[in-house]
Amino acid sequence: MTTLVRRSARGPLVAFGVCAAVVLIAQIPFLRNRLFYVWDDSAVQFLPTWHYLGGRLLEGDWPPLLDVDNWMGGNFAAEALFGIWNPVNLANFVLVNQFDDLAVAAVVVKTEFLVLLALGAYLLCREYGAGRGPAAVIAIALPFSGFTLYYDAATWAAGLMAFTWLPFTWWAARRMARGAGSPLWAFLFGALAVTTGNPYGLLGVCVVMAALLVESWVRGDRPALPRLLVVGGLVALLVPLVYLPLLGSSAVTTRAGQGFASDGVLMPRLSDLLSLSMASHQPMVRGFGHSIRMITPSVYFAWFIVPLLPWLHWSRLRERWRPLAGVFAVAAVYVLLAVGPSNMWMFRFPLRHLEVVYLALGVLFAVVLTGGPKLDHFRRRALLTAGALVLSAYLTFSAGPWQWRHHVISLALLVVGIVLALWLARRRLAAMYGVLVVGVAAGLVAQTAWFPFNGDVAVHNYPRSITELRAQTPPHEGTTFPVGSVLPGNVGLVAGLSSVGSYTGLQFRDFASATCMVYHGNTCAGSFDRIFAPTDLDGRPLVDLIRAGSVGVDNSVRPDVQPPPGWRVSFRSETVTVLSREQPLPWPDGRLSHATAGVRVTEDTSPDDRDESVRFTKPRGQAGSLVFARLAWPGYRVELDGRELTGRQGPAGLLVVDLPADVEAGQVTLRWTPPGLPLGTALALLGLLAVVAYSGFLRWRSRRPDPAPLVDADHEPADHEPADREPTGRERADA
Template sequence: MRTLVQRRVWGPLVAFGVCAAVVLLAQVPYLRNRVFYVWDDSAVQFMPTWHHLGQRLLDGDWPPLLDVDGWMGGNLPAEALFGIWNPVNLGNYILVSRFDDLGLAALVVKSEILALLALGVYLVCREHGAGRGPSAVIAIALPFSGFTLYFDTSSWIAGLMAFAWLPYTWWAARRAARGASSPLWAILFGALAVTTGNPYGLLGVCVVLAALLVENWLRRDRAAMLKLVLIGGLVAMFVPLVYLPLLGTSSVTARAGQGFASDGILMPRLSDLLSMSMPSHRPMIRTFSLDYRLHTPGVYFTWFLVPLLPWLHWRRLRERWRELSGVLVVLTAYVLLAIGPSNMWMFRFPLRHLEVVYLAIGVLFAVAFTGGPRFDHVRRRVAATVAAVLLSGYLSFAAQPWQWRQHVTAFALLAVGVAVSVALARFVRPQATYAALVAGVGAALFLQMSWFPVNLDVAGYGFPKSVKELKAQAPPHEGTTFPVGTVLPGNVGLVTDLKSTGSYSGMSFREFATATCMNYKGTTCAASFQQILSPTAVDGRALVDLLRVGTILVQNDVLPDVQAPPGWHIADRTATHTALRRDQPLPWPGGRLSHASPGVRVTSDVSPDDRDETVKFTKDRGQSGSVVFARLAWPGYRAELNGRELATRQGPAGLLVVDLPADAETGELTIRWTPPGLGLGVGLALAGLLGALAYAVISRRRPRRDRTVPAAEAPQDLAVANA
């Protein structure tokens, strides 16, 4: 009875302590660098878009499917990575929208996700039979490993959100397979991983479920395998909702880096893992700037892992290899993914896989370290530790000898830290060792923030974090703005009410990008100025008119001394930008209609929201015509004239064009956009949810075989570690 009470009390307390420790440590990067969490893609894509989407959600726009002013970046279902079907994502978007300081908003949300990740790591370690202490230590250390902190957390937050749900899926699916909990949890966590929209989340779910199938096949547990197949099938029913819109737009878009290639960018080597415990080590890995080494400790895991390898209970791993076979499968699969090739379909930059490698290694470490270090053959273990620390230190010194002071400091942390930790376990108690290991995690983080306060391997953008400041510093504009060069980087304009044709997008609308000389960051070249002013095949109208552009904002160092073309005037000229505006306002201000053929008389144009528009017109019978909209012709548009369906097509720069039949004299043309596959995706997702509920009810009526960790997985002789 006392043991049961201890479990029910200590379990939640330790889990809470893990989350609290991670939240506390997450403040260190922010205190050292107030824009650490608003860096690279987080600065120009995620945080501004989250703020914007949160405002739209508060205005009742759910789900936010299309942002026509976002142009290439406005097709949110096709972008996928914003996870508009994930309820946790949506809640965070609303939370971010309540902040003026995007740096502070990023700190709050990313601290939350790091704590969420840590709790999942703790649970999956415990599920594999590790004690509370080692599980907590690994759970606190993993969120601050090199790639997870400097890349996913600082920059690529979509990857962090996908990774955060993976250990929960693993934990819940394994428990469901052995009958210890309802399969509903595994399905829901798997669905959350999938609906983040990041393909690495889907990949992780597939690998974990496959690993659990192997584990239960080795156990010859067919019932568990059947459960896992059912869980995987129900999770798979959420995949079309997320990825059908992306596949449905592939005919008009292009994504960089698709296919199979190996250019070496962010591609680690197996030898890099030898230095996973050196906080100062910068591995020799090619970067985006084609530099030959990272500027950050990208392969760092945690300071204590390598030094403590000689002190682990290795026999426990050998004896329980069947129970841990799933971990070994995950480890093997992700090691192979991590070492390349660098491009495999939608998966680029193999360094991204390293955090799952460390998750699997962390589980094995927690199991082998349960009960504290071993103390037989102490001299041999001391010698092995000294050799491991010296080797790690030498490899770091060999890679960057000019940073020898950092390496000496890191070496001292490893040497002193492991000596203190082992001594505490020998002469005090194991719990004191775990506290020392966590303190070392904090010390290593402090050192890294002193040495590497920013991630110079990705782009940094120097703009204010305050939404009010961004609005105050936004360039002058009227209506839709076309940038020549850069106006505001990426999607920053979304928080300043700047309706720019440029946006940060994971994909490019091919015709639009070519016609405007625009890259995925929303930046254009000098030639774009003449391209948008040149006549098009649509009655000789200039592209700038078909786009309904009200302001052309020219970056002076891209196109110096620009002169106003006919119909335009220079409204403002600063040291950095020149703003040109129209002499006359555009027609049809109520919608996005930009051109009607001669003879087509438009009486009204109304666009109540981004997905719908209605045009009323008259024309002579027998005369054909067409109308052009300042909308990209994403697949999914449907046009009707008086209830009669009409075809849509692409016009100049991929704009939406509807041809009017010759026999129509008057009518009401309506257009509506629905993402490709949305109906099928929603239907399958609802069916998957209902199936999950039904499966949970059915499984509850059956007797559960085992509600605890299997006896082979619970080291009874190490009960002190579980206290």
């Protein structure tokens, strides 16, 4: 009994050790470069927006669907990738809001997801029968593979969040399929993956569910098929809630890189996988701009994979291919995606798929490493390892010969590490696994010395302290229109600057065209002339129609700018000139920016971003229009004293309401609801209720006596049961 208790307690202890190891190793990049985790998109989009959304949540605004002052980047429902329906994301938004230093907030949140990813990978490896040691080693190595660390963790945070929930979904769905777990867990983790808002999470859930169907069919496990289909269908009911607002807004938006194309950007080659254990390898993969080589080790997986290949129990893959069929299916699909076209609808940059390939390969590796390496035919295996290392080193040298010192160090680490690991494998297997984990940390120390940041993406230099950032932000009045780059992306959300420029994955087509604004919020020098040019609405310039109180001009883009009539220079420095209005704007309580001739506005109030009310009078028989400093996002409902009107796009895509000629006075009300939100909410609630009912039904049925149990001749009773102990030296020799 004591032995059983010790064995049952060992599993949670190992899982805790995995989490603790990842927490410690994740600090290595931060200690080398405290901005490592707040880089590129994380710096100008995710962290500032998380901080801002956390503040709105604390004020009771849930869900935060729209921020009209954030303009193109303010439609959070359509943007999707912030995951406003994901409870873990919302909790992290509130957490980030408590930090003044965004770099510290980034390392806390990114470490959290790296730990969760490792835990999910550990559980998945164990589910497929891997021993605790190999499962732990793979779980610790996976979060620090090249793409996951340098891209997902450092820059594209939504990708990290989506990938984190994939191994949990896979693990819970497989347990449910074989009758060992509740459908609630599979639904919960699938829902977390889908509601991150990153389409790669949705793709991963679809591929995993399909792979498990294949696995169940191959194994002849017929009862698993309906369970997977039902739970997969219920998870799919969450998709409209997340993506209908995005699809409903597509008529007025554009997104770079949509459609099907292949320009070679971030498209790895299968030959790159031969160097997945070389920490210094910079693959010959086309990056952004004119780069023909990645600056980061983006195809790196783990240092021990290639050296240990000749020492593994490969016969297990042949013997247990049926229970491992799902892993093979996931690996095959994602290999094809990783080497496929660079643009496939919403999915760009095939390198993103490589981390799921590594997850699947990691599971297989953990299975064939269980029990330790095979130590017979030692000389032959050693020669194969030497040949594999020489080939990897040569390919790495060929890709970047001027970095030969780094390559020598990488090769030396591999040689020393594998020799020590194999020496310990004969004596104490747990010590060998410890060496593999220490090697993960040592490799990361070397990598962060050679590649302290992701040089393949944009660098944004601004203070990460919110207090310091606000102190350095130029003074402004009301909404500021940027000419050039005043503050990058969504940084204005935390800097106290209400800026028309924002970072978005969805450009409002007419607004971007009229203002010469790109997706990251910067504008061209000609945008200054555009916003002051008269429009067809009584000649009012666009700067008035968007209710801009200030215009911030990047001096490097438009030097020595002079204020137009009605404007003055309120601030000037070496880098920025700020122009402000001489007279305040009318209707300060709302977002009405213009009423055409003959229309007299008596009241304009906007209690929140989604609602507005305008009272007016005008001569009967005369038409008129109201123009609002709001983008005409699909979803606006306009009423005049209960009579439905139709809003339309005006200059730069602004919302315009035309008043009927037969009305003398009245009250116009606006209400914005994301397209598809009512339907999406109803389907999501239906899915939640249905999975609870289905779980109860399965639990009730499992308690019914089965008078005639069926016997499966092909059943493999231990294929899902993880090993409870490591084999002895004699058992390893016999193997």
